[in-house]
Amino acid sequence: MKAISIKNLSFQYSGQKDLCLDNLSLEVLEGERFGLFGPNGAGKTTLMSLMTGLLTADHGSIELLGHNVSHNKKCINKLFGFVPQDFSFYQDLSPLENLEFFGAWAGLKSEEIKKRSIELLDVLGLTEVGDKQVRRFSGGMKRRVNLAIAVIHEPKILFLDEPTVGVDVQTRHAIVNYLLELNKKGTTLVYTSHQLSEAESLCEKVALIDEGKIIAQDTLNGLLSIHHQDRLEGLFLNLTGKAYRDS
Amino acid sequence: MFKLWATLVKDFRILTRDRVGLTLMFIMPIILVIVITSIQSSTFELVNDNKVPLILSNRDNGKASQELIVAIKEMGMFEISETKEDFNEKEIADFMHKKDALIAIIIPKDFSNKISLKAKDIAGKALNEFGVTEETGESPKDLVDPLTLYYHPVLQESFRYSIQGALRSALQIVESKEILQTLYFSLNEKELPKGLENEIINNQIPINEIPVSRDGSRNIPNATQHNIPAWTVFAMFFVVISLGSSVVKEKLSGSFIRLKTLPTSYFIALISKQISYLLVTLAQVVVIFSIGVFLFPLIGLPKLNLPSDLVGLLIVSLISGWCAISYAIAIGVFAQTQEQANGFGAVSIVILAAIGGILVPSFAMPESFQVLMILSPLHWCLESYYGLFLEGGTLGDIIMNLIPLLAIITVLQIIVLLGLKRKNLV
Numbered sequence: 001m002k003a004i005s006i007k008n009l010s011f012q013y014s015g016q017k018d019l020c021l022d023n024l025s026l027e028v029l030e031g032e033r034f035g036l037f038g039p040n041g042a043g044k045t046t047l048m049s050l051m052t053g054l055l056t057a058d059h060g061s062i063e064l065l066g067h068n069v070s071h072n073k074k075c076i077n078k079l080f081g082f083v084p085q086d087f088s089f090y091q092d093l094s095p096l097e098n099l100e101f102f103g104a105w106a107g108l109k110s111e112e113i114k115k116r117s118i119e120l121l122d123v124l125g126l127t128e129v130g131d132k133q134v135r136r137f138s139g140g141m142k143r144r145v146n147l148a149i150a151v152i153h154e155p156k157i158l159f160l161d162e163p164t165v166g167v168d169v170q171t172r173h174a175i176v177n178y179l180l181e182l183n184k185k186g187t188t189l190v191y192t193s194h195q196l197s198e199a200e201s202l203c204e205k206v207a208l209i210d211e212g213k214i215i216a217q218d219t220l221n222g223l224l225s226i227h228h229q230d231r232l233e234g235l236f237l238n239l240t241g242k243a244y245r246d247s
Numbered sequence: 248m249f250k251l252w253a254t255l256v257k258d259f260r261i262l263t264r265d266r267v268g269l270t271l272m273f274i275m276p277i278i279l280v281i282v283i284t285s286i287q288s289s290t291f292e293l294v295n296d297n298k299v300p301l302i303l304s305n306r307d308n309g310k311a312s313q314e315l316i317v318a319i320k321e322m323g324m325f326e327i328s329e330t331k332e333d334f335n336e337k338e339i340a341d342f343m344h345k346k347d348a349l350i351a352i353i354i355p356k357d358f359s360n361k362i363s364l365k366a367k368d369i370a371g372k373a374l375n376e377f378g379v380t381e382e383t384g385e386s387p388k389d390l391v392d393p394l395t396l397y398y399h400p401v402l403q404e405s406f407r408y409s410i411q412g413a414l415r416s417a418l419q420i421v422e423s424k425e426i427l428q429t430l431y432f433s434l435n436e437k438e439l440p441k442g443l444e445n446e447i448i449n450n451q452i453p454i455n456e457i458p459v460s461r462d463g464s465r466n467i468p469n470a471t472q473h474n475i476p477a478w479t480v481f482a483m484f485f486v487v488i489s490l491g492s493s494v495v496k497e498k499l500s501g502s503f504i505r506l507k508t509l510p511t512s513y514f515i516a517l518i519s520k521q522i523s524y525l526l527v528t529l530a531q532v533v534v535i536f537s538i539g540v541f542l543f544p545l546i547g548l549p550k551l552n553l554p555s556d557l558v559g560l561l562i563v564s565l566i567s568g569w570c571a572i573s574y575a576i577a578i579g580v581f582a583q584t585q586e587q588a589n590g591f592g593a594v595s596i597v598i599l600a601a602i603g604g605i606l607v608p609s610f611a612m613p614e615s616f617q618v619l620m621i622l623s624p625l626h627w628c629l630e631s632y633y634g635l636f637l638e639g640g641t642l643g644d645i646i647m648n649l650i651p652l653l654a655i656i657t658v659l660q661i662i663v664l665l666g667l668k669r670k671n672l673v
């Protein structure tokens with residue numbers, strides 16, 4: 001079954017001349033680990049925001065597990081979890097307090113929240129600081145809190161927008177391993193990052209996006225083979241060029 | 248219900264950890280209410296309890312000037328210091344500053360003699376009218392030199408007029424006595440008996456002064472009764488700093504993005520914020536009123552007398568608090584940054600407090616401002632409290648002040664909903 005189905009999607013920010021996403025179509029199957037890559041400004045975060053309902057498309061449709069994103073937001077929002085690039089929690093609360101609040105908003109009962117919180121803090125190495133204010137945490141610990149909140153309701157699809165930016169090797173390793181564990185249990189992962197070596201170990205299928213269009217999409221090995229590359233970084237530069245993309 | 252409970256718990260945790268916000272919401276109004284009540288209380292005492300310091304320079308040696316001094320003393324309004332009779336204007340000014348006196352009076356030379364001449368002139372005219380004596384000829388004009396009154400420039404005009412009135416009354420007594428004595432002597436060729444003189448001069452009809460109140464209580468309004476409700480309303484609206492910026496902070500932080508991707512309406516967050524901050528505003532009322540009741544008497548300030556209608560007081564506090572919260576949320580929804588919310592919030596509250604009669608009494612405002620006054624929610628909150636605290640009213644008496652407040656709340660809530668709808672949040 002298709003976890004995500006995007007058809008002819010177009011989106012333009014108000015006040016901007018060019019389309020941010022131009023007639024884009026994409027499919028992700030259930031249980032896949034899907035990587036979405038592209039240079040800065042390619043449209044990755046916009047596409048993520050459209051898939052999670054934070055933005056509304058101008059044209060085209062997005063379906064998550066057969067439900068149209070723009071029609072039944074309340075139902076759709078139960079299906080996925082989202083790890084935004086920014087820290088998305090209350091810094092004045094502890095990890096446990098954040099999980100308690102966001103768990104309730106995700107529709108869990110009090111008992112379920114308690115059980116899941118203990119599990120998540122344990123698996124992400126946060127048990128000892130579970131009742132400390134997040135404000136004083138290191139970047140790596142905050143990234144793990146960010147991830148824990150996104151998966152407290154055991155979503156079927158998990159969107160990850162640069163989930164390991166700014167963390168040390170140990171934290172990155174722990175996060176990637178946890179994501180692989182989740183995927184083994186059936187969670188579909190949709191991942192975007194500039195950490196291409198990390199992407200190689202996490203993603204089985206990738207799409208390269210540039211200037212609002214998908215320029216390549218296949219399994220990682222398939223794309224590397226077609227373009228005669230042995231690393232994702234080489235493939236990336238080959239398809240998107242070496243020029244700066246600051247604008 | 249569990250979602251609302253979890254949100255309330257979250258809001259209370261964040262609120263109680265926001266030390267700056269708590270300081271602004273509780274410590275600042277407490278300091279304000281103590282400082283301003285202390286200052287205004289001394290002004291009230293100056294007008295109501297204390298005697299006005301007065302310097303008197305008597306350049307006359309006669310009986311009438313002594314009688315005038317006695318009449319002024321008997322009024323009980325002044326604390327008199329007499330000076331040398333030959334003080335000039337500069338010396339008077341220096342003496343006033345040295346003695347901290349607000350007014351000085353100079354009784355001119357030959358005052359008694361001229362009062363006596365004037366009395367004889369008037370008595371002569373009166374006797375002539377009755378046909379008892381014949382015309383005595385032209386009466387001299389401006390017979391008595393004027394008294395000179397110096398006053399400190401800080402003295403308010405209304406207060407100066409009341410002092411002038413008191414002095415005129417004292418002068419009137421002296422002049423009337425002189426005329427009466429002259430008339431009596433002319434008719435009977437003997438002195439006016441003291442008893443009769445007192446009966447005629449001092450037998451004025453008394454005036455009963457009663458402060459008007461709806462509940463029949465005789466509490467005299469003081470600085471505490473005025474200031475505690477006024478600064479409580481101000482403190483309630485000052486939650487804009489904490490609540491307005493909390494809404495903006497949530498909006499700008501990543502947590503808001505996450506809230507938007509969860510299967511719960513932002514209405515829950517709004518309801519939670521309204522409930523939690525309504526409890527904060529009620530806590531402000533309890534703390535500030537308790538200070539008025541328990542602390543003020545200990546530090547020499549008048550005690551706050553709570554109104555008889557405590558249910559009315561609770562309802563006024565709830566509606567006032569809800570109005571303050573609605574205003575703060577509206578600011579938070581439309582502000583783009585915390586700086587905007589704090590800056591605009593604080594300045595707008597000070598302006599609304601000024602036109603609402605909290606900083607300056609509403610009756611002292613120009614007419615154009617009195618029209619604007621009805622737009623200030625603080626004005627309606629204050630009028631509702633004053634109806635209970637100063638007029639001794641009940642909820643029924645102040646209902647017409649609560650209706651505009653409820654209308655303002657409705658408008659603010661609609662503005663908030665439209666703002667959230669425009670931002671695709673509800």
